[in-house]
Amino acid sequence: MKAEIIAVGTEILLGQITNTNATFLSEQLASLGIDVYFHAVVGDNQQRLEAMLSIADTRSDIIVLCGGLGPTEDDLTKEAVANHVGENLVEDAPAMEQVLQYHVVSQRPMAENNRKQGMIIEHGIPMPNPAGLAVGCFYQSADKTYILLPGPPAELKAMFLQETAPLLQSHFPVSEMLTSRVMRFIGIGESQLVTDIADILNEQTNPTVAPYAKTSEVTLRLTAKSENGTTAAVLLDEVEERIMRRVGQYFYGYGEENTIENEVVSLLQAHQRSVTCAESLTAGLCQSTLAKVPGVSNVFKGGFVTYSAETKQQFLGIPAELIAEYGTVSPECAEAMAVYARNKLKTDYALAFTGVAGPDELEGQPAGTVWIGIAGPSGSYARRMIASRDREYIRISAVKYGLNFLRQQLLIDHQK
């Protein structure tokens, strides 16, 4: 099966946004055994989009479109595809109900053009939008498949994973089964990981091993071709074992949509342990990251944002002398923040962050220097992280490293 991805949006052609949807879709389609031969981007112009569809018909079996499903007059992907295949647009009742409900619940007036978001191509399969209002559509003509996805990346990802991937698997089953396993790593850069397992990457043909750099983490996608799931598991286990011998210390979990916060909250819940945080340079980012996980309230009750030296004293009770002696960007301060926060809230664990987000240096230490304090039932300590790049990248890296340190401590404390 040959596929191509057509992104619709003048803002991409103006350079206002980057076509990251094509990256996500390419990776996902590859994992389903579908070869992507072309990407294309076209503006919000029905005539040019239809011309593009005619080109795509000559060279691709599956045409994935993203963007242009919204309510405005610029949004005309559905109209263009419907016209191209000679169908009408019809209401999808559940989607239309969702659009109506949204306006009732949010008490916003509903404009007539909002109804467009609940329409699909006649004879197409609706793909509900788990993260927004515009319904997607999976439409098959005699020999082509058109897949219409929304442009906002959060909506596109959720819809693809929940709706599109299962439809593709059932309509285009691969003769040899493809089984993928995604391994996730924190604490090692992509280039170092690729160097450390260079021979594995080069030798492997089945499973294939593909590295992807994400924000402050790296994933490896292992994909095995096999006749059944058991053979695949054996193939994947073998190469995973080789990889783990090299870089196992950086591995934290499996899964395309998995996150370090999911792993940490699951462990805390499984062992009925609670956590709090004291955050300086991260300023609440670790706590708001933990709170992304539904049900976190069992294990997390609250915590502290101690951005200044004074709030470290006032909120946590850290002695002024300790800060005066070691400075705030120090292992001593990080450890004390964790210990005092844990005592204040009587939690099982506490995680603390202090360091230099930049752009300027602080206390003579360069931007990117971060100390992470961990306190738990078996003691307390601080670990250092060094990151480069910009302020936000340093803060996100600190949170991911810190949560991974907590995960490691949780495993040590509960390994019996």
Place this chain on the structure above:
Amino acid sequence: MKAEIIAVGTEILLGQITNTNATFLSEQLASLGIDVYFHAVVGDNQQRLEAMLSIADTRSDIIVLCGGLGPTEDDLTKEAVANHVGENLVEDAPAMEQVLQYHVVSQRPMAENNRKQGMIIEHGIPMPNPAGLAVGCFYQSADKTYILLPGPPAELKAMFLQETAPLLQSHFPVSEMLTSRVMRFIGIGESQLVTDIADILNEQTNPTVAPYAKTSEVTLRLTAKSENGTTAAVLLDEVEERIMRRVGQYFYGYGEENTIENEVVSLLQAHQRSVTCAESLTAGLCQSTLAKVPGVSNVFKGGFVTYSAETKQQFLGIPAELIAEYGTVSPECAEAMAVYARNKLKTDYALAFTGVAGPDELEGQPAGTVWIGIAGPSGSYARRMIASRDREYIRISAVKYGLNFLRQQLLIDHQK
């Protein structure tokens, strides 16, 4: 002039890297007055690339190619374009000298393949590579211009800015200049904004007005064509005034890269006011958003994450009776959180968030119900926000609305 950008590289089609070169080139070409109508990506395959060039010839005047200038067998962009236009590849003496010198200086053996990096299309203009070895090429046929740039972003950017942009300016001088202004809005959805200014959007040809939906906010890009900057400013001011009369209450600032946190921190700094936060459902997201702004430590010292009812009492001192009477998801609780947090830290302002992030309802209220408390020198109150979609979207929306409420209060308090 109509342009299109063709990126060559199988790794883009596999989703291993994102086509950020197209973003950069689009923005640069727009600023030179050249309209980009299409992006395309094709793999490292000469036949498919030549087919793509034939398509491009039918619809574009300027065809910008990036990638595939390297020394390996996969690199075949020069060969494909030369074949397409019926020319030979010839050595560019200065570039070949650079390739030879590199191998001498770095003491690396030079493979025969490496000579490819010093070749250009016969009758083309060489574009020296300021950041690498592969020479670029600017080639004009009777009615088309082909521009060959290297794939690595650092090389592409340096070559475009130093070599390509001056060539384009001299070959395609623009009579009119383009001036853009971006207006940012919070508190109104894209579809409502578009409805409210539908006639302006439809009537306008100069300036053009283009809406973009961002996460929990909307921007309008106004772009004027004019002979000079003064005329442009007059044109932009006129349409901005019309827009402000309709939806000015939701406007918060200008600029493609601007944010509500930048606006709030600037106001706090300008008036030497401090702020703290007490966050329940947002769990630190507002504080970590404020801390994205460099230099925030002048106006923000720290704050509270009070996820549970108990921490609202323990950290802030809110009476248990108040929570028992009104519940935590209430205007009374939101206002109290702000008032008590402000008193605790002796700040000028405090912002508090309490509500239901979901997925489940809380205290009989549906996910998406958020109360935002504001306390300041002129008093305290709570405002409601209703959001839908997923947990993370609700939390991000709450933070943006809350910061915008604070911005409005700061303007009221300092309007004299």
